[in-house]
Amino acid sequence: MTITIGADPEFFLGRGTDLRSSIDLVGGSKAIPKPLGRDGFFVQEDNVAVEFNIPPAETLEQFVESIEWSLKTISNQVKPMGLTPLYLASALFPPNELRDARAQMFGCDPDYNAWTSVDEDNPRINPRPQAAHKRLRSCGGHVHVGYPQSSGINRLRLIRLMDLYLGVPAVFMDSDVSRRELYGKPGAFRPTDYGVEYRVLSNFWLKSVDYMKWVYEQTMRAVLLAQAFGPHAEGTNTFTDFMETFDLCDDIQTCINKGDTNLAHILITKHHLVTV
Numbered sequence: 001m002t003i004t005i006g007a008d009p010e011f012f013l014g015r016g017t018d019l020r021s022s023i024d025l026v027g028g029s030k031a032i033p034k035p036l037g038r039d040g041f042f043v044q045e046d047n048v049a050v051e052f053n054i055p056p057a058e059t060l061e062q063f064v065e066s067i068e069w070s071l072k073t074i075s076n077q078v079k080p081m082g083l084t085p086l087y088l089a090s091a092l093f094p095p096n097e098l099r100d101a102r103a104q105m106f107g108c109d110p111d112y113n114a115w116t117s118v119d120e121d122n123p124r125i126n127p128r129p130q131a132a133h134k135r136l137r138s139c140g141g142h143v144h145v146g147y148p149q150s151s152g153i154n155r156l157r158l159i160r161l162m163d164l165y166l167g168v169p170a171v172f173m174d175s176d177v178s179r180r181e182l183y184g185k186p187g188a189f190r191p192t193d194y195g196v197e198y199r200v201l202s203n204f205w206l207k208s209v210d211y212m213k214w215v216y217e218q219t220m221r222a223v224l225l226a227q228a229f230g231p232h233a234e235g236t237n238t239f240t241d242f243m244e245t246f247d248l249c250d251d252i253q254t255c256i257n258k259g260d261t262n263l264a265h266i267l268i269t270k271h272h273l274v275t276v
Helices: 060-081 155-173 203-207 209-228 239-245 248-258 261-270
Strands: 004-015 018-020 042-046 049-053 084-086 090-092 136-138 141-146 188-191 195-198
Touching: 004 060, 004 203, 004 209, 049 060, 060 084, 060 209, 141 155, 141 203, 141 209, 155 188, 155 195, 155 209, 155 248, 155 261, 203 209, 239 248, 248 261
Parallel strands: none
Antiparallel strands: 004 018, 004 049, 004 084, 004 141, 042 049, 090 136, 141 195, 188 195
16 A cells, blocks of 8 residues: 655744745745746745645655755745744744735635544534734644555544644644644644645644654554554454543543643653654
């Protein structure tokens, strides 16, 4: 079975530590992303952030190289402007950087909740988040998983397992709490024609190669277990038994929703979760 893992992370731009909007500096849009110079690599302005995507990777090495190449390429493009990437999960932007109408436009496509949904073909939509502070902007580090329909993988189960293997440890690894008030709720995903997009993580994992490897490896861990819990699993091998035996459903959601590092530590220890 061929599994592919891609990503479309976001980051901010800064002149030193001073935040700068990406509008009219980077180019590209959701409708027409800008090619980065290699097949399958694109960049775009998303509100005030920079968003890029990589082609689906079939190996750990390919995934990491694609992320590193994209970051280096974009960094070189903005360097002549005196700008550098800032890998912040959230930030309050200066009012003068939000004057453009495009800085008030947010993604209109909904995402869905794998915990409240019962049918992967008819998932339950998440309510649109409302920012408590109008100058707050955030960055995601979304992960895309591709798998054949013949794999027997149920995307709702996969997303719940990704919450366990990525979302819970990220509470321990990602110190930002402001983004989680708006985005990155447990079970957040979008269905795709090739599999699923996991939308819980921020961009914290762009900060090091070790973090990038962690994303790939823990995603694969979740995928392989989701496949094992396919339609032919029986008895104690069923997904429901796994979740209910360890009381995972409530614990995972509470941990991510509240950013509860104490509960995260308990789950990490009990279930041999991996952190970096």
